[in-house]
Amino acid sequence: AQSVAQPEDQVNVAEGNPLTVKCTYSVSGNPYLFWYVQYPNRGLQFLLKYITGDNLVKGSYGFEAEFNKSQTSFHLKKPSALVSDSALYFCAVRRSQGNLIFGKGTKLSVKP
Amino acid sequence: DAGVIQSPRHEVTEMGQEVTLRCKPISGHDYLFWYRQTMMRGLELLIYFNNNVPIDDSGMPEDRFSAKMPNASFSTLKIQPSEPRDSAVYFCASSLTPFTGLSSPLHFGNGTRLTVT
Numbered sequence: 745a746q747s748v749a750q751p752e753d754q755v756n757v758a759e760g761n762p763l764t765v766k767c768t769y770s771v772s773g774n775p776y777l778f779w780y781v782q783y784p785n786r787g788l789q790f791l792l793k794y795i796t797g798d799n800l801v802k803g804s805y806g807f808e809a810e811f812n813k814s815q816t817s818f819h820l821k822k823p824s825a826l827v828s829d830s831a832l833y834f835c836a837v838r839r840s841q842g843n844l845i846f847g848k849g850t851k852l853s854v855k856p
Numbered sequence: 857d858a859g860v861i862q863s864p865r866h867e868v869t870e871m872g873q874e875v876t877l878r879c880k881p882i883s884g885h886d887y888l889f890w891y892r893q894t895m896m897r898g899l900e901l902l903i904y905f906n907n908n909v910p911i912d913d914s915g916m917p918e919d920r921f922s923a924k925m926p927n928a929s930f931s932t933l934k935i936q937p938s939e940p941r942d943s944a945v946y947f948c949a950s951s952l953t954p955f956t957g958l959s960s961p962l963h964f965g966n967g968t969r970l971t972v973t
Contacts, residue, residue: 778961787860787947787964788899834899843889843912844962846899 746771748837750847757825757854765820765850767835776838777818779809782849783831791833794818805829825854858882860965862948868971874936877968879948880929889962890923890933891947899947905931938972945969 747770757763769775776795780788792803799811809820820833830853836844861880869875881888889904903913908925916923920939925931935942949962 780962785966787949787966788962789964790961793961843901843904845901848898 746837746839746845748777748835748845748847750833750835750850752850753848754851754853757852759827759854759856760824763822763825763829763852763854765833765835765852767818767820767847768816769818769835769837770816771837775811775816775818777809777811778836778838778844779803779807779818779820780834780836780846781805781831782834788834791820825852827854827856830854860948860950860963862946862965862968864968865966866969866971868973869938870973871939872937873972874934875938875942875970875972877933877946877948877970879931879933879965881931881948881950882952882963883929885950885952885963886928887951888925888931889949889951890931891949891964893945893947893967894943902933935970938970940972943970943972 749768751766778793779791781791782788791807792801792809794801794811802808807822809818811818832849832851834849835847863878886907890902891899892902893899902915903923904911905925921935923933945967947964947967949964951962
């Protein structure tokens, strides 16, 4: 069965430092992976996706994600964090039926 | 593009009352999804429609929950009777074919926060 895990409930980073939000997945076949962000009192917004091709995927707001097949991971990264990046981040994987399964979410807190 | 529009933003009701949540998808999107978000269970898919037809309702928790999509621009999620454990944020999302994010991401509304006392 397809699944996705976000091992950290919260990640704390100082502004200007690099950030990583972790995601691991379990799928049969080729994985289709996604990252979404949720700001307070808002719906989820699409950040980036991996379908095929380069293992480093670039997305919105300076975020990127690295696909690692051997480690079954799809970690979200940003070289220099901003206070405005503070939000809830969701990793998702596409099921064989087509719909997405979301992780529990990781709260990112960036302090000035 | 106004995005996915949900109403109301907040709903407070008493146990046993009927609750109706509404969603207007993005024009031209032919997939519509209803999700529920809670602290304990995260984001759960309840049901989704394609061209107004329900495709998979296996996530609907109980018979108290029902969803309809009478036309391409409107969907409702109804809970009757409501219970305190139904308290959550309910999201509607839509996407354009082909299916689910491979070429078009899900677009979410801002959600309805439901509180059942």
